[in-house]
Amino acid sequence: MEVIHTDQSVLEPPRLRFAGVSVRFGGLTALDSVSFAVPAGAVVGIIGPNGAGKTTLFNVICGFTTQASGSLELDGEAFRPRRHRLTRQGVARTLQGLGLFPGLTVLENVMLGLESTARHNPAEDALALPRSRRGEALLRERGLRSLDDLGIVSFAAALPDTLPYGIRKKVALARALAGAPRLLLLDEPAGGLAHEDIDELAAIIQSVPATGCSVVLVEHHVDLVMNVCERIAVLDFGKLIAEGTPAEIGANQAVTDAYLGVEPV
Numbered sequence: 488m489e490v491i492h493t494d495q496s497v498l499e500p501p502r503l504r505f506a507g508v509s510v511r512f513g514g515l516t517a518l519d520s521v522s523f524a525v526p527a528g529a530v531v532g533i534i535g536p537n538g539a540g541k542t543t544l545f546n547v548i549c550g551f552t553t554q555a556s557g558s559l560e561l562d563g564e565a566f567r568p569r570r571h572r573l574t575r576q577g578v579a580r581t582l583q584g585l586g587l588f589p590g591l592t593v594l595e596n597v598m599l600g601l602e603s604t605a606r607h608n609p610a611e612d613a614l615a616l617p618r619s620r621r622g623e624a625l626l627r628e629r630g631l632r633s634l635d636d637l638g639i640v641s642f643a644a645a646l647p648d649t650l651p652y653g654i655r656k657k658v659a660l661a662r663a664l665a666g667a668p669r670l671l672l673l674d675e676p677a678g679g680l681a682h683e684d685i686d687e688l689a690a691i692i693q694s695v696p697a698t699g700c701s702v703v704l705v706e707h708h709v710d711l712v713m714n715v716c717e718r719i720a721v722l723d724f725g726k727l728i729a730e731g732t733p734a735e736i737g738a739n740q741a742v743t744d745a746y747l748g749v750e751p752v
């Protein structure tokens with residue numbers, strides 16, 4: 488019998504799909520046949536105890552780690568991440584930690600995030616020929632716009648180390664968003680932030696889908712995940728043990744046993 492789907496998610500491919508992805512490090516299975524999808528325009532959270540495989544999952548999406556089996560799709564097409572072309576492939580991430588270069592200004596750090604999207608010719612760069620200067624001006628303009636979007640353009644000329652931690656976090660986010668990604672990966676963005684900064688971070692994360700970008704958020708700060716995510720996936724020892732809305736996850740006994748009953752570290 489023919490099945491007629493009316494669910495919109497069936498008509499529109501998800502932004503990202505993981506299908507049976509496994510990663511092994513020697514004898515350790517860091518991801519064990521993990522399947523889940525990130526709908527277009529959604530914020531999806533990944534939670535789980537230390538060592539559950541969350542960062543490994545990000546590393547697969549970024550091409551830092553290759554899966555032993557399984558496949559990825561981006562907007563319905565086979566996705567083979569290339570770590571040096573990721574910005575061009577439409578994927579951006581912030582690192583666990585800030586990853587800002589202390590010797591570069593805030594704007595230069597953000598422009599660096601855009602470098603791989605620019606069509607540069609090193610010989611033209613060295614001679615500072617007009618086309619190269621135009622390219623640089625474009626990067627500068629996009630970098631400034633991204634800083635402005637996060638309300639920190641006044642810090643463009645500052646060195647990161649002179650700024651409060653909350654501002655530096657925003658710089659890292661501005662760098663990730665500057666290339667107008669379709670998928671943004673945030674690895675523990677609330678780490679080290681004060682309470683009021685976390686509220687601000689929540690607002691920023693929730694504003695990202697309006698730009699057409701989906702977000703995958705790995706975070707131990709459970710309140711933040713519950714507040715900003717439409718769906719949450721739970722990993723434990725490399726296995727996906729639950730997937731659902733924040734309410735469903737909060738009421739899931741297996742999740743409480745594996746993670747939510749335990750104080751975050």
Ligand SMILES: Nc1ncnc2c1ncn2[C@@H]1O[C@H](COP(=O)(O)OP(=O)(O)OP(=O)(O)O)[C@@H](O)[C@H]1O
Pocket residue numbers: 512515517535536537538539540541542543544
């Ligand atoms: N490059 C590697 N080589 C060997 N083992 C690794 C490697 N990277 C991760 N692992 C192991 O894989 C498992 C999953 O690690 P992963 O870093 O993905 O966990 P996580 O969920 O991000 O943890 P945390 O919450 O502490 O950041 C762990 O047992 C870890 O020790």
Ligand SMILES: [Mg+2]
Pocket residue numbers: 541542543583
């Ligand atoms: Mg991690």
